[in-house]
Amino acid sequence: QVQLLESGGGLVQxxxxxxxxxxxxxxxxxxxxxxxxRRAPGKEREFVATISGRGxxxxxxxxxxxxxxxxxxxxxxxxxxxxxxxxxxxxxxYYCAKSRAQVTSPSxxxxxxxxxxxxxxxxx
Numbered sequence: 001q002v003q004l005l006e007s008g009g010g011l012v013q014x015x016x017x018x019x020x021x022x023x024x025x026x027x028x029x030x031x032x033x034x035x036x037x038r039r040a041p042g043k044e045r046e047f048v049a050t051i052s053g054r055g056x057x058x059x060x061x062x063x064x065x066x067x068x069x070x071x072x073x074x075x076x077x078x079x080x081x082x083x084x085x086x087x088x089x090x091x092x093x094y095y096c097a098k099s100r101a102q103v104t105s106p107s108x109x110x111x112x113x114x115x116x117x118x119x120x121x122x123x124x
Contacts, residue, residue, distance in 0.1 A: 001026075001113075002024055002025060002026040002028075002029075002098055002113050003024070003025045003026075003113075004022055004023070004024050004025075004096050004097070004098065004113060004114065004115035005022065005023045005024075005115055005116070006020060006021065006022045006094065006095065006096050006115045006116065006117060006118040007020070007021050007022075007023070007118060008020040008021050008118060009094060009118030009119045009120045010119075010120070010121070011121045011122075011123065012086055012120075012121070012122055012123070013122070013123050014086060014087055014088055014122055014123065014124050015085060015086065016086050016122070017082070017083060017084045017085075017086065018083045018086065018120060019080060019081070019082050019083070020036070020080065020081040020083065020094055020096075020118060020120075021078055021079070021080055022034070022036075022078065022079040022080070022081075022096030022115055023077065023078050024077045024078070024079065024098070025077070026077070029072075029074055029077040030053050030054060030074040031053055031102060032053050032098055032099050032100065032101065032102055033050055033051060033052050033053055033099040033101055033102055033103060033104050033105065034050065034051055034070075034072060034079045034096060034097065034098060034099065035047065035048070035049065035050035035051070035096070035097050035099060035104075035105075035106075035111055036048040036049045036050070036070060036079075036081045036094060036095070036096055036097075037094070037095045037097060037108070037111075038090075038092035038093065038094045038095065038120075039092055039093050039095070039117075040089075040091060040092040041091075041092075043092075045095070045108065046061065047061050047106040047107075047108065048060070048061055048064055048068065048070075048081070048094070049061065049064065049068055049070040049081065050070065050099070050104040050105060050106060051070045051071065051072055051079070051104065052102060052103055052104050053102040053103075054074070054102075055071065055072050055074070057103070057104050058070050058104065059104045059105075059106060061106070063089075064083075064090075067083065067084050067085045067086075068081060068082065068083050068084070069081070069082040069084075070082075079096050081094070081096075083120070086120075086122045087122060088122045088123070088124045089122075090120060090122050091120060091121050091122050092119075092120060093117040093118065093119050093120075094117060094118050094119075094120050095114050095115055095116075095117045096114075096115045097111035097112075097113065097114045097115070098111060098112060098113040098114075099111050099112075100112050
């Protein structure tokens with residue numbers, strides 16, 4: 001059973017940067033796509049970014065395109081989310097998730113294993 005553990009969240013001023021990491025257990029990390037989602041206070045969980053199993057394909061929500069970069073290091077079983085030009089609206093708990101498929105998808109229902117989340121707070 002794959003387990004996911006996020007880290008790297010924190011408090012940052014608007015315009016700043018953070019890098020989130022998600023460490024995965026298991027030997028088949030490269031066999032499936034991974035994604036980042038977030039839940040802001042009082043809002044539904046929303047898709048942020050996804051990356052294919054081998055890292056060749058990525059897809060972003062419009063709200064983060066050009067500011068966030070998803071990547072993965074399959075040798076280290078680790079997923080990353082580089083977040084630049086952060087805005088107060090990016091404040092949320094960020095979750096990494098494992099997809100059932102190898103190809104990218106923003107569909108929440110395709111993701112079957114989730115981390116516990118890491119808080120990102122952007123002050124104005």
